[in-house]
Amino acid sequence: MxxxxxxxxxxxxxxxxxxxxxxxxxxxxxxxxxxxxYAAIVPNSDNVLLAGSSAGEKAAVITDAGxxxxxxxxxxxxxxxxxxxxxxxxSTGFSLSEGGYLTYKGSESxxxxxxxxxxxxxxxxxxSTSVAVRAxxxxxxxxxxxxxxxxxxSATTSSEAPASSSSTTSSSEAPASSSSDPAVAVQENGxxxxxxxxxxxxxxxxxxx
Numbered sequence: 001m002x003x004x005x006x007x008x009x010x011x012x013x014x015x016x017x018x019x020x021x022x023x024x025x026x027x028x029x030x031x032x033x034x035x036x037x038y039a040a041i042v043p044n045s046d047n048v049l050l051a052g053s054s055a056g057e058k059a060a061v062i063t064d065a066g067x068x069x070x071x072x073x074x075x076x077x078x079x080x081x082x083x084x085x086x087x088x089x090x091s092t093g094f095s096l097s098e099g100g101y102l103t104y105k106g107s108e109s110x111x112x113x114x115x116x117x118x119x120x121x122x123x124x125x126x127x128s129t130s131v132a133v134r135a136x137x138x139x140x141x142x143x144x145x146x147x148x149x150x151x152x153x154s155a156t157t158s159s160e161a162p163a164s165s166s167s168t169t170s171s172s173e174a175p176a177s178s179s180s181d182p183a184v185a186v187q188e189n190g191x192x193x194x195x196x197x198x199x200x201x202x203x204x205x206x207x208x209x
Contacts, residue, residue, distance in 0.1 A: 021061040022096060022146040024071060025135035026054075029112070030101075034129055036112055041119055041133060047085040049076070049119040051112045051131075059138050066092040066148040078104060082118050100143035102133040 027041040029051050040054035060070045067090050068076040075090025076083050093105040101108050104121045110133050111124030123130060135143045 021063045021069075022135070023143055024059040024061055024138045025100075025143055026057055026059060026138065027102065028134050028136050029131050030134050031129060031131040034131070036129060036131055043085045049083040049085070050117045051119055052117055062094050062096060062135075062146055062148060064148050066094050068094045078121050081120050081124075083120060095148055096135050096143055096146040098145045100135045100145070102135055108132055 029036040029039040029041065031037050036051050039051045040057050041049055041051050042054065042056045042058070044050050058070045058072060060068060060076075063069050069090070070076075070085070074085050074087055076094075077086045078091040078093075091104075095103045097103045097108060102110070107121070109122050110131050111120050111122065111128040112118070112131055113120070113124060113128050115127065119133075120128075137143050
């Protein structure tokens with residue numbers, strides 16, 4: 001049996017997994033039949049996001065605060081007609097939907113200006129192409145859903161390659177965790193989550209204290 005001290009240590013260790021960022025990923029465009037299909041999304045020399053070559057591509061995460069953060073410490077800031085790279089902090093409201101699609105404030109809607117290749121969130125109207133943007137893991141696998149701020153999220157990784165589709169998005173259900181121990185912390189897709197067994201430890205701690 002757990003002693004009171006060892007149980008509290010275990011709970012403390014498990015709690016450290018509750019707050020976590022997503023796995024690292026790159027961004028790719030999904031728009032079947034367009035010139036943008038599978039294009040990378042990278043900042044230019046003016047720190048404005050463009051769709052095109054993967055040259056200068058940087059890995060990123062969605063933080064538990066809902067920010068889009070590159071591994072070099074910079075962030076994305078959403079403006080009315082573009083997205084810029086900023087230092088210190090950025091816009092909040094980012095997450096990954098099922099299948100690993102980038103979402104901003106609950107919407108997957110992204111547009112690319114056809115003349116400048118500038119990326120913006122929302123529908124761009126005439127002269128732009130509506131696309132979806134997918135988070136593709138640095139390990140070569142598609143990410144599953146990730147919801148910031150300690151909310152329940154999919155902690156799975158899909159091995160499905162990005163498939164062409166007439167839709168701007170495609171469904172990609174990630175496989176469930178195969179872990180048989182309900183008390184262990186799982187880290188798949190880089191988003192650390194606790195399985196239901198941790199609730200039992202909390203209950204046990206309450207009885208001992």
